[in-house]
Amino acid sequence: MLLLAPLFFAISFIYSSAGFAGGSSYIAILVLVGINLYTIPPISLALNIVVSSAALFNYFKAGHLSLRLSAPLLVSIPFAFIAGSLVLPEITLRLIFIVALFTASAILLFSRSSIKTRRAKVRKMNLNFAKKVMITAPLGAVLGSIAGLVGIGGGIWLSPILIMTGMASPKKAAASASLFILTNSVSSFLAHSITKKVDLDLIIPLAIVVLFGGLLGSRLGAFKFSHDKLVTIIGIIVAVAGVNLVVKLFT
Secondary structure (H helix, E strand, O other), rough: OOOHHHHHHHHHHHHHOOOOOHHHHHHHHHHHHOOOOOOOOHHHHHHHHHHHHHHHHHHHHHOOOOHHHHHHHHHHHHHHHHOOOOOOOOOHHHHHHHHHHHHHHHHHHHHHHHHHHHHHHOOOOOOOOHHHHHHHHHHHHHHHHHHHOOOOOHHHHHHHHHHHHOOOOOHHHHHHHHHHHHHHHHHHHHHHHHOOOHHHHHHHHHHEEEHHHHHHHHHHHHOOOOOOOHHHHHHHHHHHHHHHHHHHHHO
């Protein structure tokens, strides 16, 4: 806990400032310290619920949440539950973790510059509600399924997509991502808690730590920050965890 507490506080603070909950980095750290792969998703999801609740509260309070954008994405909820209830062979689960971690790392390392370039070139998409539903509902289903399997909320993939396609500003994307993460994490946690061990001895103290980090980070993100803080360091940590799993796969 002396090692995990400051790391998880920093992760929750940084991620929540952008409307994320930190699931990919919680997983990365837990992988690196040797926690069993089957017990990692419930831990990550429980912490996601805490941090995304804090983030949603602050982004909603700041007026950034658009239900017209967010509601169709919530088709993800049953998909996250079904995927979370699956008990996969360890080798399959390890491969899914590797792909998810490297993908999340790539998004963290490259999305900032690509989002800025894209926003400079693309105007806001002129789509009516029906067309947005046709795009966001399938997107929610796919991301919800992946999130349920791995034990993250899916916002780390959702937010860059919303921004780069022009469907949302960074702060509106962050607000939608926080709601998406919260609902997926609740659904997935319920599924994982049925089929896998839930380590409350680790979850409870870490939940207290990330609550404070999430409240502070999301408040600054919703009202003050631009989305531009320390993501390179986090991306490297996530990538290292992916490399660690690759090494374990072949040893």
